[in-house]
Amino acid sequence: MFEKYFSKRIKNTPSSFIREILKVTQKPEIISFAGGLPNPISFPQEELKVSMNNISQKYGSKIYQYSTTLGLDILREYIVERYKKIWNMDITIENVIITTGSQQALDLIGKTFINEGDKVLVEKPSYLGLLQSFCMYSAEFIQTKLNDDGLDIEELKENIKKHKPKLAYLIPNFQNPTGLTYTKENRQKVFETIKDEDILLIQDDPYGELRFTDDERLPYIGLNQTEKNIYLGSFSKIVTPGMRLGYVIANKEIIKMLETAKQASDLHSNIFGQYLIADYLQNNDLDKHIEKIKKLYKSQAKSMTDAMEEYFPKNIKFTYPKGGMFTWVTLPEGKSSVKLFEKAIAKNVAFVPGDPFYVNEHDVNTLRLNYTNSDESAIKEGIKRLSESIKEI
Amino acid sequence: MFEKYFSKRIKNTPSSFIREILKVTQKPEIISFAGGLPNPISFPQEELKVSMNNISQKYGSKIYQYSTTLGLDILREYIVERYKKIWNMDITIENVIITTGSQQALDLIGKTFINEGDKVLVEKPSYLGLLQSFCMYSAEFIQTKLNDDGLDIEELKENIKKHKPKLAYLIPNFQNPTGLTYTKENRQKVFETIKDEDILLIQDDPYGELRFTDDERLPYIGLNQTEKNIYLGSFSKIVTPGMRLGYVIANKEIIKMLETAKQASDLHSNIFGQYLIADYLQNNDLDKHIEKIKKLYKSQAKSMTDAMEEYFPKNIKFTYPKGGMFTWVTLPEGKSSVKLFEKAIAKNVAFVPGDPFYVNEHDVNTLRLNYTNSDESAIKEGIKRLSESIKEI
Numbered sequence A, B: 001m002f003e004k005y006f007s008k009r010i011k012n013t014p015s016s017f018i019r020e021i022l023k024v025t026q027k028p029e030i031i032s033f034a035g036g037l038p039n040p041i042s043f044p045q046e047e048l049k050v051s052m053n054n055i056s057q058k059y060g061s062k063i064y065q066y067s068t069t070l071g072l073d074i075l076r077e078y079i080v081e082r083y084k085k086i087w088n089m090d091i092t093i094e095n096v097i098i099t100t101g102s103q104q105a106l107d108l109i110g111k112t113f114i115n116e117g118d119k120v121l122v123e124k125p126s127y128l129g130l131l132q133s134f135c136m137y138s139a140e141f142i143q144t145k146l147n148d149d150g151l152d153i154e155e156l157k158e159n160i161k162k163h164k165p166k167l168a169y170l171i172p173n174f175q176n177p178t179g180l181t182y183t184k185e186n187r188q189k190v191f192e193t194i195k196d197e198d199i200l201l202i203q204d205d206p207y208g209e210l211r212f213t214d215d216e217r218l219p220y221i222g223l224n225q226t227e228k229n230i231y232l233g234s235f236s237k238i239v240t241p242g243m244r245l246g247y248v249i250a251n252k253e254i255i256k257m258l259e260t261a262k263q264a265s266d267l268h269s270n271i272f273g274q275y276l277i278a279d280y281l282q283n284n285d286l287d288k289h290i291e292k293i294k295k296l297y298k299s300q301a302k303s304m305t306d307a308m309e310e311y312f313p314k315n316i317k318f319t320y321p322k323g324g325m326f327t328w329v330t331l332p333e334g335k336s337s338v339k340l341f342e343k344a345i346a347k348n349v350a351f352v353p354g355d356p357f358y359v360n361e362h363d364v365n366t367l368r369l370n371y372t373n374s375d376e377s378a379i380k381e382g383i384k385r386l387s388e389s390i391k392e393i
Helices: A017-024 A045-064 A073-087 A101-113 A128-135 A153-163 A184-194 A252-266 A271-283 A286-311 A337-346 A376-391 B017-024 B045-064 B073-087 B101-113 B128-135 B153-163 B184-194 B252-266 B271-283 B286-311 B337-346 B376-391
Strands: A096-099 A119-124 A140-147 A167-170 A200-204 A229-234 A246-249 A326-330 A366-370 B096-099 B119-124 B140-147 B167-170 B200-204 B229-234 B246-249 B326-330 B366-370
Touching: A045 A271, A045 B045, A073 A096, A073 A246, A073 A271, A096 A101, A096 A252, A101 A128, A101 A200, A101 A229, A101 A246, A101 A252, A101 B252, A119 A128, A119 A153, A128 B252, A140 A153, A153 A184, A252 B101, A252 B128, A271 B271, A286 A326, A286 A376, A337 A366, A337 A376, B045 B271, B073 B096, B073 B246, B073 B271, B096 B101, B096 B252, B101 B128, B101 B200, B101 B229, B101 B246, B101 B252, B119 B128, B119 B153, B140 B153, B153 B184, B246 B252, B286 B326, B286 B376, B337 B366, B337 B376
Parallel strands: A119 A140, A119 A167, A167 A200, A200 A229, B119 B140, B119 B167, B167 B200, B200 B229
Antiparallel strands: A096 A246, A229 A246, A326 A366, B096 B246, B229 B246, B326 B366
């Protein structure tokens, strides 16, 4: 009955397939590889309880009052210090805005930069939350193939030449959905390709800290070499997602505009959560905590790839993640992961079919598996059932 | 340097005058009537600390994990029960979505309904956060005069006939910025005027619970008589604003679309805050708490109107609020409240000039004063200084 009132943008938004999946997967009998949930045993619950008492005593009513749009200074300062230390970035808190999770960072970037029909270069496949978010601003997506070593440079060059994108959105570390990481060489080539173009490069990095292997930590594309980079970070995967706290690091002029966009969007992010996380970070060793999470996820990832090696037919390809939360499975040409989903759900196993990670492609032969939110026996059993489902399609 | 990248919408957003004001007013020597901050002594800090322990024990890691976009069921249930009890509304939790403050509700409504150039009927003056928010979706505003008894019905009729607005946005209780409340008769006339039109009516009600006087609580416009009403509520003014928790009550079909918009905007609101407020509400008597706030604000409002009666020149008009957080001052014709602001700030008193509450009007002769965040002696002193400033313009 309200159809005539709805905006074009909301009617064009990709279907709620994922949301429907997640509803199904909440049934207790389901082994779910569908979500992107951190393992709850990784939340520093005791430390956060201590921080609750600290901030109540230290800041009184301020933890409950309205606050500034840019976010809490002490939290922004922590971020500045961390990025200075790790990446030698030349930034101050004026380069940082706190967002209501990274998802809001995407929304604010959409608001701030995208006019109807503006071209945005994304990976193929890309993060579905980005596709959904920028769809709200009627962006036109240009997908560029992701290879095992990173972005396909030839396709990137062609796409830039042909489409002149205004923004590029990349996830160079342990990408969602594929789990792939760009090599150092590929990063360099991507930077060489775009550096003289009128392109703002957004690098979303929720998983970068979660590298299992002893390989070196790879620098961002064009790190410290351009003002046209926008960096997205998040506390969701390394402390707690429920607080919805992410951030953007960029040139001050960009941060100022994002501030205007944020004021119109939610005034500011939950200030209690900002004080809480800031106090936690001030009083605990984040790197030590991250080590624990990495150990946990490394072992869960291994359980999954081991089980896939054991049970999957030999014509099924999958990625071996070096970090992050996902592995990406490729079925033989012509097979549909949506059909597989139907078979799998009948056996009480869930995952996310590849479709929503592509622009205008359907019945693709790829799918995303999450390993961080199931224990090792559930992973083994789930993969076993999934391999049986594969034989049925 | 980034000018060429910014979107039309962000470049068209009203100036950051208010934000600049609020930055000035953070200096400790300033008596500020500028913000819209609740009095921090009204926050139930001890009870919230108890609830923190409760939820940690009761829900464990769930208070830190990702959650559903619509919001926490027990919080939505509380809202349903309250609106059933007070207003006899026939609703279920499917009619409710939790938002990151009411400001996000405005953003989601903009996303969900507004195509470029769609007409939105608003009060004159209207809430500046709404103007800013809908500006992001390139709405065209139709302002309709607000009188002492509510909306100007003749102008309303003319505007509907001439402009055919898709949405109307009204604040019938203790309006921001004027502090005015629509009479029962005016509400009825507004409903009669719009009920057969293709207009969705948004009623934003952050202050409705804060009625100081013994007058009866007035029903929403068209309450229980139409599916085309959208109700906005908030915990900011009755529990704590820092948690950023508001909600929308509407037809299920509308809530479903708002859910899609919210997923693209921030996935979900801070879940810790939702558990915390839900536990607080379950274990405390909200109405008793609201009584305390009302008593406090009534006395603060009286201090301000008393001081204005004592100090202001007789040609200055102001409203006598029956609730809420603001009074609205009208200077003599031709005087500019922006000029007054400059004089007042030199005497360390701040307020919000009327300009940002109007569409395309400048140097207006009205201004907003907030009384909830200053103690009674500061109110008296501030009004005294303001009256001296008035003599200088």
